Amino acid sequence: xxxxxxxxxxxxxxxxxxxxxxxxxxxxxxxxxxxxxxxxxxxxxxxxxxxxxxxxxxxxxxxxxxxxxxxxxxxxxxxxxxxxxxxxxxxxxxxxxxxxxxxxxxxxxxxxxxxxxxxxxxxxxxxxxxxxxxxxxxxxxxxxxxxxxxxxxxxxxxxxxxxxxxxxxxxxxxxxxxxxxxxxxxxxxxxxxxxxxxxxxxxxxxxxxxxxxxxxxxxxxxxxxxxxxxxxxxxxxxxxxxxxxxxxxxxxxxxxxxxxxxxxxxxxxxxxxxxxxxxxxxxxxxxxxxxxxxxxxxxxxxxxxxxxxxxxxxxxxxxxxxxxxxxxxxxxxxxxxxxxxxxxxxxxxxxxxxxxxxxxxxxxxxxxxxxxxxxxxxxxxxxxxxxxxxxxxxxxxxxxxxxxxxxxxxxxxxxxxxxxxxxxxxxxxxxxxxxxxxxxxxxxxxxxxxxxxxxxxxxxxxxxxxxxxxxxxxxxxxxxxxxxxxxxxxxxxxxxxxxxxxxxxxxxxxxxxxxxxxxxxxxxxxxxxxxxxxxxxxxxxxxxxxxxxxxxxxxxx
Numbered sequence: 384x385x386x387x388x389x390x391x392x393x394x395x396x397x398x399x400x401x402x403x404x405x406x407x408x409x410x411x412x413x414x415x416x417x418x419x420x421x422x423x424x425x426x427x428x429x430x431x432x433x434x435x436x437x438x439x440x441x442x443x444x445x446x447x448x449x450x451x452x453x454x455x456x457x458x459x460x461x462x463x464x465x466x467x468x469x470x471x472x473x474x475x476x477x478x479x480x481x482x483x484x485x486x487x488x489x490x491x492x493x494x495x496x497x498x499x500x501x502x503x504x505x506x507x508x509x510x511x512x513x514x515x516x517x518x519x520x521x522x523x524x525x526x527x528x529x530x531x532x533x534x535x536x537x538x539x540x541x542x543x544x545x546x547x548x549x550x551x552x553x554x555x556x557x558x559x560x561x562x563x564x565x566x567x568x569x570x571x572x573x574x575x576x577x578x579x580x581x582x583x584x585x586x587x588x589x590x591x592x593x594x595x596x597x598x599x600x601x602x603x604x605x606x607x608x609x610x611x612x613x614x615x616x617x618x619x620x621x622x623x624x625x626x627x628x629x630x631x632x633x634x635x636x637x638x639x640x641x642x643x644x645x646x647x648x649x650x651x652x653x654x655x656x657x658x659x660x661x662x663x664x665x666x667x668x669x670x671x672x673x674x675x676x677x678x679x680x681x682x683x684x685x686x687x688x689x690x691x692x693x694x695x696x697x698x699x700x701x702x703x704x705x706x707x708x709x710x711x712x713x714x715x716x717x718x719x720x721x722x723x724x725x726x727x728x729x730x731x732x733x734x735x736x737x738x739x740x741x742x743x744x745x746x747x748x749x750x751x752x753x754x755x756x757x758x759x760x761x762x763x764x765x766x767x768x769x770x771x772x773x774x775x776x777x778x779x780x781x782x783x784x785x786x787x788x789x790x791x792x793x794x795x796x797x798x799x800x801x802x803x804x805x806x807x808x809x810x811x812x813x814x815x816x817x818x819x820x821x822x823x824x825x826x827x828x829x830x831x832x833x834x835x836x837x838x839x840x841x842x843x844x845x846x847x848x849x850x851x852x853x854x855x856x857x858x859x860x861x862x863x864x865x866x867x868x869x870x871x872x873x874x875x876x877x878x879x880x881x882x883x884x885x886x887x888x889x890x891x892x893x894x895x896x897x898x899x900x901x902x903x904x905x906x907x908x909x910x911x912x913x914x915x916x917x918x919x920x921x922x923x924x925x926x927x928x929x930x931x932x933x934x935x936x937x938x939x940x
Contacts, residue, residue, distance in 0.1 A: 391707060392700050392703040392704050392707055393700070395703055395706075395707050395710075396516075396519065396699060396700075396703055399477045399480055399481060399516070399520070400477070400520065400524065402476065402477075402480055403473045403476045403477050403480075403520065406469050406470075406472050406473030406476060407473055407520070407524055407525060409465075409469040409472075409473075410466055410469040410470045410473060410521075410525040411525050411528045411529060411532075413462050413463075413465035413466035413468075413469055414462065414466045414525055414526075414528075414529045414533075415462075415529065415532060415533070416458065416459075416461075416462035416465070417459050417462030417463045417466060418462075418529060418532070418533035418536070418681075418685070419533075419536070420455050420456075420458040420459035420462055421459055421681055422533075422536060422537060422540065422678065422681065423455045424452060424455045424456060424459060425674060425677040425678055425681065426674060427448060427451060427452045427455060428452065428677060429669075429670050429671075429673040429674035429677055430448065430670060431445055431448050431449070431452070432669065432670075432673055433668065433669045433670035433673065434448075436669060437668070437669050437670075466525070470520075470521035470522065470525060471521060473520050473521060473525075474516070474517045474520045474521035477516055477520045478513050478514065478516055478517065481513050481516060481706065482509060482513055484706075484710060485508060485509060485513070485706065485709065485710070488709065488710050488712070488714070489505070491714040492712065492714055493775075493779070493780035493781060494780050495775050495780045495781050496712075496781075501590065503588070503590075508705065508706055508709055511702070512702040512703075512705050512706050513702070513706070515698045515699055515701070515702035516699050516702060516703070517695075518692060518694075518695025518698060518699065519695045519696055519698070519699030520699075522692040522695055523689070523692040523693070523695045523696045523699075526685065526688055526689045526692050527689065529685050529688075529689075530685040530686050530688070530689040533681075533685045534556065534682050534683075534685055534686065537552075537678050537681060537682045538552055538553065538682065540678065541675055541678060541682070544671045544674060544675055545663045545664070545666075545667065545671060545675060546662070546663055547650070547661070547662045547663055547664065548647060548650065548651070548675050551643065551646060551647050551650065552643070552647070552679070552682055555639065555640075555642075555643035555646075556643075556682070556683075556686065580614070580617055580618045580621050587610065587611060587614055588611060591607045591610075591611060636686075636687060636690045637687070640680075640683040640686075640687055643679070643683065644676075644679045644680060644683070647675065647676070647679050648676060648679075650664070651667065651672040651675060651676055654667045654672065655667050655669070655672050729756050729791045729792045730753060730754060730755050730756045730789075730791070731752075731753065731754040731755075731756070731777070731788075731789065731790050731791065731912070731914075732752070732753050732754075732788070732789045733750045733751060733752040733753075733776075733786065733788055734751060734786050734787045734788070734789070735749050735750070735751060735785065735786035735787075736749070736750040736751075736752075736776065736783045736785070736786035736787070736788060737749060737750070737783060737784045737785040737786055738750075738769075738772060738776065738781065738783050738784055739784050745784075745935065746769050746772055746935050747769060747772070747783075747935045747937075748935060749786070750786070750935075750937060752937055754912075754914065754928070755928075756791055756912050757910050757911070757912055758912065758913075758927040758928060759903075759907045759913045759914075759915075759925060759926045759927045759928075760913070760914045760915075760926060760927065760928045760929075760930060761914075761915060761916075761917055761922060761923050761925075761926035761928070761929045761930070762774070762914065762915065762916040762917070762930050762932050763916070763917060763918060763923060763929060763930070763931055763932070763940070764931045764932040764933045765933055768932045768933045768934055768935075769932045769933075769934075769935055769937075770885075770916035770932045771885055771916060773916075773932060773937070774883050774884075774885050774914065774916060776788055776795060777790055777795055777881075777883055777914060778795060778796060778800065778802060778883055779794070779795035779796020779797075780796075790881065791880065791881060791912065798880070798881070799877070799879060800879050800880070800881040800882065800883060801873070801874035801877065801879035801881065801882035801883065802882075802883050802884075803867075803870055803871060803874065803882075803883070803884045803885065803887055804885050805885050805886045805889055807858060807866055807867060807869075807870040808870070809854055809855070809856055809858055809866065809869070809870075810856055811853075811854075811855055811856045812853065812854070813848070813850065813851045813852060813853055813854070814830070814834070814850045814851070814852055814854060814869060815827065815830050815850040815851055817854060817869065817873075818830050818833065818834075818850075818869075818872055818873055818876050820873070821873045821876065821877045822873070822876045822877045825876050827850060829876060830850050830872075830876060831843065831849070831850055832875075833872040833873075833875040833876040834850065834869070834872050836872070836875045836902060836905055837868040837869075837871045837872045837875060837898065837899075837902045838868055838898035838899075838901060838902065839865065839868055839869065839872065842865060854866075854869070862895075863890055863891060863895070864891045864892060864894070864895025864896075864898070864899075865895070867887070867888075867891060867895065867899065868895070868898060868899060868902065871887070871899065871902055874906070875902070875905075875906070879911070880911060880912060881911070881912045881914075882906060882911050882912065882913045882914070883914050883915070884903075884913070884914070884915035884916070885915070885916050886915075886916055886917060886918075887899055887903070887915055887917070887922070888900075888917065888919050888921075888922060896919070896921065900921060900922065900925060903915075903922075903925060904925060907925065916932075923940075
């Protein structure tokens, strides 16, 4: 994490915390109740021992004290339970807010700009990186306040009992935060390296699994295995370094706390025996001495707990740096233009549209185009001419550098539309589950009807499980043409007014191409607005209008 990135991450985490102040304050309040109950418990315990041993008070007279002690224990347990509950609510709200920011940014970037990002990296941002924020907000932030309030209350009580013992605590307490700060400097860097390494490893592993067939064909499986082994070993080394820092810091902090308590115990022991005749030591009693000894571990406990949660801070900073790097990815023209008032016919219009990708030459410049609703429009021309870009503009995946686009009276992507890219999208599950991705409430009858409309009726009848037949996320279980038609069935099921298709028959055999053509005929007859890109003459024949897209120029064929 760079020096400039650190403050930005902390500011981002502070922004997330501002929206959850209510739960943070509730967590701290519950922790204070538990801490104060602990102090009361030690006072009662020391008093009962003093009364029983020194004052020889009968046990019967100490029953109310024992009952009060039991009530204090119940209050302490309730406070700890509420602290955990409020901390979980705080963390849940924060993580939901972080995921909401990621979702909005992914949506603004669109699938085109996210295409070069490994899906494993995106999954880790959504799951692991966001989950890494839990400890910071649920444990570390509340404990920062408790580590000040509870020791301060104990310190005041100890000073009241014996000011010399209070000085011992004051002198030893700063050692723990000082060492925490020193350890934290290295822990933050190690945690970010940990997140970066595991993200690369996840992406490479997923890529290797997806391309396993290709690797086998070219005899590169051994090389791929060696690459994964090297990356795995790097991850192991970073993990071990992180654990080494965590164990070392815990050991040193425990050492400092133990030494301080031991020094305090020696002082109280010699003071009670009369070997120390300095300051308030002559006034020590069993009650005051025992109470100071009981409170000493509780004085250091909030600081020790904070040190245990310090790795949560380092993990949150490392994960936050990764998330913030994604959120900082520029979104060109993120604000969608309002639809043109003059576009009352609900057609599709490009009004002076200019498109340029980063430092690449301008693809479209001042493009004016009108497409009629309810028509079938084909986009053809040489590869790289801009056909896919036009479809991405209509879908809202890419925002124009200049100009505006009206799609059926709305900005692109405002209303739901049907999309079939060059590569289909499936999940591990049944045909029905894949179709319900776009229409969750679809009935089995509607799903079967959609499958038959795209020419999968015969295959459906041949499967014992019917619409509940299984398919893998890479389409395994169906041929290329069958998988493409399964994706097309989603469009029939959802009944979209606008349908965008990018090379719908690419890579299909003649039979599958005919079935896709027949499905598109049915959609056209239903009055849908269909726009597709293609090089196939058979697809051009079904279009009401054919546009040639070449080097940024769009003209009628």
